[in-house]
Amino acid sequence: MDAKEIKRIQKRKKYKGIGFVLPWLFGFTIFALLPSIYSFYMSLTDWGLVGPNEGFIGFRNYVTAFQSSDFWNSLSVTVRFVIWAVPLGMAASLTSALILNSNVKGVSIFRGLNYVPTLASGVAIAVMWGWIFSPHGGLLNMIIGVFGFHGAWLFDPKLVVPSYIIMAVWGAFSGFLTYLVAIKEVPRSLIESSRILGMGYFERLFKVTIPLMRPILIYNFIMAIIGGFRKFSDAYVLGGAGDSGKFYMVYFYQQAFGNFRMGYAVALAWILFVIVMSLMLIVYKRTPFWEYYSGMKKKKVKKHVRKA
Structure with missing residues (x-):
């Protein structure tokens, strides 16, 4: 040839x-x-679904957003939710995966039951939690009432965000699949070596298992941040204590389809895009995400485990 x-x-x-x-x-x-x-x-336009439009207005929508107290309030509510819900939700998912990874008879049945909540619609779950958090005859108040406590939950400005965090953590328990796969991908030889070295369960977990799960952890961390900023369905259905429970996407929806300010709503969407992308760049910059341990040489893996 x-x-x-x-x-x-x-x-x-x-x-x-x-x-x-x-x-x-x-x-x-x-x-x-x-x-x-x-x-x-x-x-960059004053486009509305109804009424007259001025056409091109430059960056006026962005200036209006940054000068709006409602914008900053909704962003503050969402950020506070993300700061707490993301790490707690990841911890709940990882805990669920560790429990379901045990070699107990019938554990596959519990895996299926634990995944069932993901099949329900967000509105149905929101209605269920609305009953749980109800200040009058709600399940949660019935339980804590035994100890002499009572809460208004979604109707209390101080408790509305913690209420949504509780909902997010509960939902995170069913997001165990990717963690479970990552746990099973940890080389058995490293687990056995750590046992020979005398490591206990928790020492082995934090020095061997979790470091080797880093790519999955970072992936779920990124997806959790995106999901936290996009929180809408249950927040829209249940509402909150006035503006104390108004998330960013709820504010976006109200501006787009309540006030028919579509141009302003699109500007809000682009602001959210810039915020989320900035956070993603920080995560990628600060985390060795692209390390793929299964393809490493044993010495490099052991070196990384010792550093952890």
Whole structure:
């Protein structure tokens, strides 16, 4: 085979690769890239669903948002929720995975039951929690009433965000699957070696298992942050103690479909996009996410475990 034939084969493979990519590239351009560009243009207009529009207004929507107390309040509520719900939810999911990883007879049944809540709709779960948190005859008040306590929960400005955090942590227990897979991917040889070295369960957990789960932990951390900032369904259904329970997405929805200020709402969406992307860049910058331990040499893995 001469050099010309080799080049011809390489070009044919290159064109085949481009041909396979083109359908995805076409779909991405039509359904993602162009709508994103147009939505940014919409954020620079006074577009409303009803009534007259001024057209292009520049960055006035962004200035209006930063000068709005409702904007800062909704962002503050959401940030406080994310700060508490994300680490507590991850801890709940990891705990659930560790429990369900045990070699107990019938544990597969409990795995299935633990996953059931994810099949229910967000509205149905919100209605259930609305009954639990009800200040009049709610399940939670019935339980703590035995000890002489009572709470208004969703109707108390001081308890509304903690109430939603409790809901998030409960929901996180069913998000154990990725953690369970990561636990099972930890090399058995390292677990046995740690036992030979005399490590107890918790020492082995924090020095061997969790360090080797880092890629999954960071992935779930990122997804939890995104989900926290996008919290909407239960917050919209249940509401809260006035503005104390108004999350960012609820404020966005009210501006878009309540006040029909679509241009302003799109500006709010872009502000949220910048906030979330900034957090993601910080996470990627500060965390060695791309380390893939299964492909490492044993010495490198053991070195990392010793550092942990």
